[in-house]
Amino acid sequence: MILVTGATGTVGREVVRRLPSDLAIRVMARDPARVTGASATAEIVQADYGDPQSLVRALCGVSAAFLVTSRVGDDDARFIQTARSAGVRRVVKLSAAAVADRRADDLITRWQRDNEDLLRGSGMEWTLLRPRSFMSNALSWAASIRTQDAVPALYGSSANSCVDPRDIADVAVRALTEEGHAGRTHMLTGPEAITALEQTAQLAELLGRPLRFEELGSEQARTALRRRYPHDLAEALLESAERQREGGKARVEGTVPALLGRPAGSFRGWARDHLSAFASL
Incomplete structure (x- = not known):
């Protein structure tokens, strides 16, 4: 049995869509009604880290789990402890690329570092996914693009090797269903470093x-x-x-x-597939 957490989030919902339907899948969500894309054979359960x-019910009989947390706090610790007690063998965790940057010492990065340490010390097989920023973060511009034809952002000329969340999901599925990923850390980026100015130009071209x-x-x-x-x-x-402004x-x-x-998927490809979110009202 494979458990997917964060199933209504940016990456989790893509993992749910990509897992083979012939596998035993359990999908965990705070609000099961928001889960989309699950196969007809998937089991959808209501659970919360708090x-x-x-959590005990969600993890019963699970052999591998995809772990996504978003609230800074003890959610990872609760999940890891419960998973270990339930006999889970493998955990694939969504972390962040900043963990590897010694200059990064903000609250979110410290929290992710601590969570990685907890998983590595759990005794379970672990795989860490450390993506750069999601291309889908550009959706935060959608409202201003639709209504004002404007992209408001910091440091427009600074580059980010942002990654398509669908690529993260494809890697997660491999790590959950294949051997050879235990004890490995996968740094995930897109094919190029791109600036917000360049993203704006590409969106303008696609929108016409x-x-x-x-x-x-x-x-x-x-x-x-x-x-x-x-x-x-x-x-x-x-921070x-x-x-990013400093090139990190x-x-x-x-x-x-x-x-x-x-x-790896390009920003242009991601934007083309999500262009309706930016179209004029």
Whole structure:
């Protein structure tokens, strides 16, 4: 039995869609009604990291699990402890590329480092997926593109080797269903480092209309982030943007093509497949 957590999130829902229907699959979600793309044979269960008994039920009989957490706190610790007690053999964890950057010391990166350490010390087989920023982060511009033909962002000329979430999901499925990934850390990037200015130009070309890039100042960005996130998380995201400005997110890795036997997906390809999100109202 394979358990998929984070099944309604950006990567988890793609993992659910890609797992072979002839395997025993259990899908875990806080709100099962939001799960899409699961095979007719998949079991969908309601569970929450903060509810220990629901985790016990979700992990009963599971041999391999895809672990995704998003709330800074003890969710990983609860899951790992319960999984070990339930006899889970293999855990594939979605982490972050920043963990490998010694200059990164923000709240989110420290939390992910601690979580990786917990998994490595659990006694279970582990595989760590460390993706660079998701190409789907560009969806945060969708409303302003639809209504104002504008892309507001920090540091428009700084490059990020962002990755298609579908590539992350393809690697996750390999790690869950194949041998040879235990004890390995997979750094996942797209095929090139691309700037927000370049992304804006590509979106404009695909949409067939001009878009303007609006460079945000640091305080403008801070104000915008604090509308959406608690103070510590907003500051962590600003620190992350500063590392990108300094070139810390431009390195391209060959892991995706090496594991999947094909080129990593480009931003243009991702944008083409999600263009309706940016179309004018």
